[in-house]
Amino acid sequence: MLTEAEVRRAVAGARTVVVKVGSSSLTKPSGHLDAGRLNALVAALSAAATEGARVVLVSSGAIAAGFGPLGFDSRPTDVATQQATAAVGQGLLMSQYEAAFGRFGVRVGQILITAEDTIRPQQYRNVQRTLGRLLDLGVVPIVNENDSLASNEIRFGDNDRLSALVANIVRADALVLLTDVDALYTAPPSEPGSERIGFVPNVAETLGDVTVTGPTSGVGTGGMVTKLEAARVAAVSGIPTVLTCASNAGPALMGDPVGTAFAPVKQRGSSRRLWIGFAAEPRGTIVVDAGAATAVRGGHASLLAAGALEVHGAFSAGDPVWVDDESGTHLARGLAGFDSEEIPQMLGRTTTQLNRFLGEEYAHPLVHRDNLVLV
Ligand SMILES: Nc1ncnc2c1ncn2[C@@H]1O[C@H](COP(=O)(O)OP(=O)(O)O)[C@@H](O)[C@H]1O
């Protein structure tokens, strides 16, 4: 278990750091970019980049920067207008970032991710390779969800959890979450008596002791709930996190005791397995019998059709699915080896039977152990 000083040192010494900034830290309530605050953030990030850190910026703000120029008084609430607004705001955001980083001689590149694009192994590797190459080239990748094209059913929705996943993809040494409040408090800071928390040794244990709410700024989406979720994903991925306000970006990156530091609670796992465990919501469920449940819980077995009882939902091979026991308890998440409509004919059959009756292409696990992560 790391002490606060060790966590701060790890952040200061991070070779690769993912910094996430929220809409409320970059935009005005009128729906326009706040150039002053954006420039101050860029100055802090450029200082880290020019000192040799590999910096990835996960930036929200596309919708919040787009609705003012489009003549709306507040953030649009219907999906089509939000998507159109994001298309306008994302361009404005990137143009400001490019100019601001350019003043420090730092080049930026835009990466827009949809959950759907990145859940499949091949696209996941693509994202990983592109981000890695950008960092090798000394570029600061600026990542956002592809809000204009993301489908409503399968999307991250908030960039907090996306930033923790990106931290996994690039194997970051630290995650910095920048928002409009200086730290995590025991309750929303507007509540009398709420107290600032400087250090969280175990985020899973702390979650129960803290009262958090969704967004309060009118432009943000996830509030403190998704930030704690991001800190939890990072912690169980072996990545330390600091949460503070955007104006503290510089001190946070230098390891000063600002905001809230979250210690990692586990050794780093493989980034791909963490991706399966935390990325977009599963699209279906495979229910297994007691024997298969024991085998899956053991952590080393593939899920074979012989132990599967039911399949629910509509999904394609490669999609994430839950593996549940008969009482409906989630045992694991995994990537399905088959389309959902192929599975009913396979249920309860041994590999030999599958081979004989359905052909060699069906004589494979429903979920291979490499694609299975216990929950
Ligand atoms: N326990 C808490 N500690 C700190 N802030 C909290 C807490 N609970 C709720 N919040 C609220 O979460 C807000 C940050 O979330 P959000 O508006 O989504 O920011 P962002 O746009 O940066 O993602 C803060 O303004 C704060 O009022």
Ligand SMILES: N[C@@H](CCC(=O)OP(=O)(O)O)C(=O)O
């Ligand atoms: N992708 C969206 C932002 C989603 C989001 O997480 O917003 P925030 O809570 O401000 O970090 C956008 O760029 O408008």
